[in-house]
Amino acid sequence: MHMKPPALAGLLGISTRRLGQLVSEGIAVKVDRGLFDAAATIQNMLAHASGKAAGASVELDLDRERARLAKEQADGQALKNQVTRGELLDAGDVERTWADACRRLRSEMLAVVGRVRAATTIEAADAAVIDREIRDALTALAGGEDDLGQGAKESAPATQAYPL
Numbered sequence: 001m002h003m004k005p006p007a008l009a010g011l012l013g014i015s016t017r018r019l020g021q022l023v024s025e026g027i028a029v030k031v032d033r034g035l036f037d038a039a040a041t042i043q044n045m046l047a048h049a050s051g052k053a054a055g056a057s058v059e060l061d062l063d064r065e066r067a068r069l070a071k072e073q074a075d076g077q078a079l080k081n082q083v084t085r086g087e088l089l090d091a092g093d094v095e096r097t098w099a100d101a102c103r104r105l106r107s108e109m110l111a112v113v114g115r116v117r118a119a120t121t122i123e124a125a126d127a128a129v130i131d132r133e134i135r136d137a138l139t140a141l142a143g144g145e146d147d148l149g150q151g152a153k154e155s156a157p158a159t160q161a162y163p164l
Contacts, residue, residue: 002031003038011038012045109134 008028009016022028022041027048029040082088113131116122122130 001038002035004034005036008036008038008041012042106138109138 003011005016005019009019012019014022019028019036022045023030027041027044029037029044031037079088112134113127116130117124117127
């Protein structure tokens with residue numbers, strides 16, 4: 001017999017939402033959109049319920065549970081010991097240190113063109129090309145383009161030499 005979800009849910013004493021969950025658990029049997037095989041669903045529910053009842057009488061293996069607890073405690077102590085010995089670092093500290101180092105590197109790289117212009121007679125156009133290349137490289141390193149450099153803006157041919 002085929003039934004619509006509200007009717008079958010009412011017959012089983014469950015919500016239509018729970019009926020949907022039973023479909024995903026493989027217990028409720030859907031035959032078509034909005035139709036369920038009531039007999040097959042009820043049989044599956046009975047089999048599932050009796051399987052649960054049989055499994056409920058299984059007792060915990062106390063020795064196995066104690067061993068699991070002892071292992072978890074030992075693992076926790078091992079982590080604490082690694083921290084004490086300085087073998088583990090706080091992820092937040094590592095992230096902040098790397099971010100600071102990257103900011104300093106970026107700042108120094110962006111200052112290169114200004115220092116070169118102050119120390120030499122480099123032309124403004126040449127300095128602009130070098131500045132653009134440095135900025136493009138920093139953008140690529142920051143993830144602004146893919147690893148192969150595709151999509152990079154070509155500012156000059158790779159074989160062109162720039163006087164310093």
